[in-house]
Amino acid sequence: MKPTHALNHSDLLQLDQQYCWHPFTQMQTAQAPLPVVRGQGEFLYTANGDRYFDAVSSWWVNLHGHSHPAIAQAIAKQAHALEHVMFAGVTHPPAAQLAQRLVRHAPAPMAKVFYSDNGSTAIEVALKMAFQFWQNKGATPGQRSKLIALQGGYHGDTFGAMAAGQSSGFYDPFKPWLFGVDFIATGTCACTEEQSLAELDQLLLHPQQYAAIILEPLIQGASGMRMMRPTHVAEMCKRAHAAGLLVIFDEVFTAFGRTGTLYAAEQVTQQGGQADIIAVSKGLTGGFMPMAATLTSQAVYDAFLSDQVGQALLHGHSYTANPLGCAAALANLDLFEQGEAFQNMARIADIHAQWMPALATHPLLENPRQCGTVMAFELKSSHTQYGSSVSQWLRQAFLDEGIVVRPLGNTLYWVPPYCTQTDTLQHAYQTLLKVLERWGHLQAPGAGSELF
Numbered sequence: 504m505k506p507t508h509a510l511n512h513s514d515l516l517q518l519d520q521q522y523c524w525h526p527f528t529q530m531q532t533a534q535a536p537l538p539v540v541r542g543q544g545e546f547l548y549t550a551n552g553d554r555y556f557d558a559v560s561s562w563w564v565n566l567h568g569h570s571h572p573a574i575a576q577a578i579a580k581q582a583h584a585l586e587h588v589m590f591a592g593v594t595h596p597p598a599a600q601l602a603q604r605l606v607r608h609a610p611a612p613m614a615k616v617f618y619s620d621n622g623s624t625a626i627e628v629a630l631k632m633a634f635q636f637w638q639n640k641g642a643t644p645g646q647r648s649k650l651i652a653l654q655g656g657y658h659g660d661t662f663g664a665m666a667a668g669q670s671s672g673f674y675d676p677f678k679p680w681l682f683g684v685d686f687i688a689t690g691t692c693a694c695t696e697e698q699s700l701a702e703l704d705q706l707l708l709h710p711q712q713y714a715a716i717i718l719e720p721l722i723q724g725a726s727g728m729r730m731m732r733p734t735h736v737a738e739m740c741k742r743a744h745a746a747g748l749l750v751i752f753d754e755v756f757t758a759f760g761r762t763g764t765l766y767a768a769e770q771v772t773q774q775g776g777q778a779d780i781i782a783v784s785k786g787l788t789g790g791f792m793p794m795a796a797t798l799t800s801q802a803v804y805d806a807f808l809s810d811q812v813g814q815a816l817l818h819g820h821s822y823t824a825n826p827l828g829c830a831a832a833l834a835n836l837d838l839f840e841q842g843e844a845f846q847n848m849a850r851i852a853d854i855h856a857q858w859m860p861a862l863a864t865h866p867l868l869e870n871p872r873q874c875g876t877v878m879a880f881e882l883k884s885s886h887t888q889y890g891s892s893v894s895q896w897l898r899q900a901f902l903d904e905g906i907v908v909r910p911l912g913n914t915l916y917w918v919p920p921y922c923t924q925t926d927t928l929q930h931a932y933q934t935l936l937k938v939l940e941r942w943g944h945l946q947a948p949g950a951g952s953e954l955f
C-alpha cells in the first residue's frame with residue numbers, strides 16, 4: 504500500500520469514495536471533495552498542485568495560517584516530552600499554564616478552566632455546569648431546569664447542544680430526544696432588539712424555571728453570520744442576571760479575535776454585561792488540534808465544592824487537556840501576545856470596511872455586514888436552505904476561481920485566516936464581483952436555469 508503522502512489526486516479521491524463518510528453531506532449526491540494534501544499560510548494545495556485561498560479558515564478554526572511553523576514546532580516539541588496523560592488525578596505544565604493564560608486574557612469574572620475536545624463538548628460541559636449548579640444549590644425538581652436560547656443559535660451536534668440550537672431547524676430527526684428550551688428573537692438589528700428584550704422579559708416573569716440563558720455573543724455563526732450589537736447582548740445579560748439566571752456565552756466561533764477582540768465578551772463587558780460561563784474551541788489551538796475549554800467564574804466553580812462526590816462535575820473525556828493541544832494553544836496565544844495577529848485583524852477589518860459601500864449598492868446582494876474580521880451578505884434568492892442549490896452553485900463557482908467558501912444557504916461570508924495577505928483578500932473581493940456577474944446572467948429572463 505502507498506504511504507498516504509504518496510497518494511496521487513485520483514487515488515486519493517478513489518480511496519475517499521470507497522471508505523469515507525463526510526460531515527453534513529448527502530453522500531449520494533455530493534460532488535467529489537477537494538483533495539487537499541498541503542496547507543501554507545492562507546492557501547490549501549491539492550495533490551495536483553492547484554492552490555486555493557481558504558476564505559473560511561477551514562470551518563473557522565485557522566487563525567495564523569496553515570501549518571504555521573511556530574505552532575507546528577510547539578506540538579512537535581511537546582510530542583517528544585509528553586504526548587498524553589489522563590487529566591483526572593494528574594496535571595502537566597501545558598495544561599496548567601494554558602488555564603492561567605486563558606483566564607488572564609478573559610474578561611471578569613472568569614476564574615477556572617475545564618478542558619474538553621471540541622465545540623460541542625465545550626457546550627455540553629457548560630450546560631451540565633449550569634444545570635448542576637442549581638441542583639447543588641438545592642433546586643427542587645422542576646426548578647431551574649430549563650434554558651433560554653436565541654432563535655437561530657447553533658451550539659453543536661451533541662444532544663445538549665442540539666437542544667439549545669433546535670430552533671435552527673438542523674435537528675428534525677432528533678427532536679423527540681431534545682430537552683425543553685424556550686427561544687427568544689435574536690435582535691440582529693436595532694429594529695428587532697426591542698422584540699428580543701420583550702420576549703426575554705416575558706419569560707423572566709417566571710425566572711425560577713430557568714437555569715441559564717445561552718447565546719453566541721456578537722455573531723450567530725452557523726445560522727448565517729447574524730450579527731448583534733454589544734449593547735444588545737449586554738442588555739440581555741443584565742436582565743438575565745437580575746432574574747437570577749446564569750449567562751453562558753458560546754464563543755466557540757467568536758473567541759480568538761474573530762470579532763476584533765480576543766474574546767467577543769470583552770466588547771459586551773464594556774457595555775456592562777457579563778457571562779458566568781464561556782465556551783471556546785475552534786481557534787483555541789490556532790486550528791491545529793481538536794480541543795476546547797469551558798471557562799467559569801469562581802462562583803460557578805465554588806458551587807461544585809462539597810464533601811460529597813456527587814456534587815462534583817462528574818464529566819470528562821479520555822483526551823481532556825491533551826498536552827499536544829495545550830502546547831498548540833500556548834503557541835497560539837504567544838502569536839497574539841506578540842501583537843502581529845492584532846495588526847493583521849485590523850488590516851483585514853479595514854479591507855472589509857472598504858468594500859462595504861460597493862456591496863451595499865450591489866443589486867444582487869442584501870444586508871452586507873461586518874463584525875471584526877467577519878464579512879457576510881445574502882444573495883437575493885428564494886433558495887435559502889443550508890446545502891441548497893444556491894449554496895452548491897456558489898461553492899463551485901468560487902472553487903473554479905481558486906477560492907474555498909462554504910455558503911450558509913444564500914449567505915456568503917469571508918472568515919479569512921489573519922495572515923491573509925492584502926492582495927489575496929482584494930483578489931477574493933474582485934472574484935466575488937465576477938461570480939456575481941455570472942450569477943446575474945443566470946438570473947436573467949430566459950436564461951433557463953432551473954437551479955435558482
Ligand SMILES: Cc1ncc(COP(=O)(O)O)c(C=O)c1O
Pocket residue numbers: 621622623624626657658659660719724725753754755756757784785
Ligand atoms: C457557535 C458554535 N458553537 C458550537 C459549535 C460546535 O463546535 P464543533 O463543531 O467543534 O463541535 C460551533 C461549530 O460551528 C459553533 O459555531
